[in-house]
Amino acid sequence: MAIPPPSSETLAELATRVFDQLHRMLPSYESGALRGDQEAIHDMRVTARKLRVAMSNFAPCLSVELRRRTMSQLTLLADALGRVRDIDVMLESLTAIEESLPRTRRDMIADLGARLRRRRRYHQRRLGLYLRGEDYANLKRSLSELVQTAGAQIGNGQTV
Amino acid sequence: MAKPFKIKKVSPVDPAPRASVRILRTRLREFYSHWPDPDETPTPEQLHNQRISGKRLRYSAEAFRDLFPDRLALLIDLLKRQQDLLGAIQDIVTQRSVVALDLARRRLARARREEITALEDLLTSYDARHSELFTELEDIWRGMSRKRFRALLKDIVSRPVRPPASEPQETTQEEVVSG
Numbered sequence: 001m002a003i004p005p006p007s008s009e010t011l012a013e014l015a016t017r018v019f020d021q022l023h024r025m026l027p028s029y030e031s032g033a034l035r036g037d038q039e040a041i042h043d044m045r046v047t048a049r050k051l052r053v054a055m056s057n058f059a060p061c062l063s064v065e066l067r068r069r070t071m072s073q074l075t076l077l078a079d080a081l082g083r084v085r086d087i088d089v090m091l092e093s094l095t096a097i098e099e100s101l102p103r104t105r106r107d108m109i110a111d112l113g114a115r116l117r118r119r120r121r122y123h124q125r126r127l128g129l130y131l132r133g134e135d136y137a138n139l140k141r142s143l144s145e146l147v148q149t150a151g152a153q154i155g156n157g158q159t160v
Numbered sequence: 161m162a163k164p165f166k167i168k169k170v171s172p173v174d175p176a177p178r179a180s181v182r183i184l185r186t187r188l189r190e191f192y193s194h195w196p197d198p199d200e201t202p203t204p205e206q207l208h209n210q211r212i213s214g215k216r217l218r219y220s221a222e223a224f225r226d227l228f229p230d231r232l233a234l235l236i237d238l239l240k241r242q243q244d245l246l247g248a249i250q251d252i253v254t255q256r257s258v259v260a261l262d263l264a265r266r267r268l269a270r271a272r273r274e275e276i277t278a279l280e281d282l283l284t285s286y287d288a289r290h291s292e293l294f295t296e297l298e299d300i301w302r303g304m305s306r307k308r309f310r311a312l313l314k315d316i317v318s319r320p321v322r323p324p325a326s327e328p329q330e331t332t333q334e335e336v337v338s339g
Binding site for chain 2: 011015056059
């Protein structure tokens with residue numbers, strides 16, 4: 001964050017700032033993730049994780065219902081991204097292993113690589129369906145609600 | 161996956177520096193809770209949980225970094241090698257299970273002997289690499305489990321920036337540390 005925080009900032013104000021930043025980052029990776037771009041999928045997954053951590057850290061600033069709802073929505077996003085990302089990591093690792101093998105063995109590993117790429121295409125299609133679907137739209141709405149309400153709680157779901 | 165430790169005794173109206181100390185100390189305690197004795201071999205689940213807690217600690221440090229100029233960057237650096245090793249080990253565990261499943265399927269499909277052997281050799285190479293990385297991880301974790309190192313990390317997360325002198329100071333540094 002480029003601008004230093006005011007020294008009298010409360011936890012709720014800090015929470016609003018953190019959620020706002022993360023909430024803006026998520027959609028910036030959408031088009032890349034839809035294209036199957038490895039970096040975008042990885043970065044989107046990391047951002048989803050950061051949001052979950054923020055929700056645990058700033059739990060007193062959130063209503064119980066909003067927190068539970070958003071957490072389970074984030075899990076759907078993380079799972080959809082993770083299925084593609086885990087295969088990307090494995091394919092990278094296999095490429096490195098292939099290069100160290102004799103030719104005959106390399107052909108066998110190449111078959112495994114082909115199977116993994118087929119699996120990746122399948123999970124990428126499912127990721128695309130998710131990102132264009134209602135679950136992801138609901139998540140974005142919940143995140144907007146988080147940003148708007150994080151500063152308004154005084155703990156245990158009570159509003160100031 | 162183990163749930164995060166609950167953050168206690170913080171309220172939305174608390175000054176952010178004071179609350180951030182509580183949160184970071186909780187995350188640090190949580191990180192160390194999964195492998196309490198470095199001389200005991202952890203289960204795969206314990207290692208997985210520690211990796212997740214390490215990410216929680218790092219992401220928490222990033223969220224609060226403006227309150228702790230430079231200190232949290234130091235914390236992240238100190239944890240980095242252990243986290244990288246944990247990540248590499250977890251990747252091997254995941255990838256090994258994918259290859260093992262593929263091998264089982266290829267056997268059922270009566271694949272060529274050369275293909276089965278290649279996959280078996282791949283599993284063996286994963287096991288060897290896992291063993292190598294785990295030995296290095298154990299050494300690093302022994303160091304990180306020492307009292308002095310833990311005290312250093314606790315000190316790093318206990319000292320946010322003091323508000324400027326011209327502004328009313330609601331909490332002293334000692335109150336933040338003892339908070």
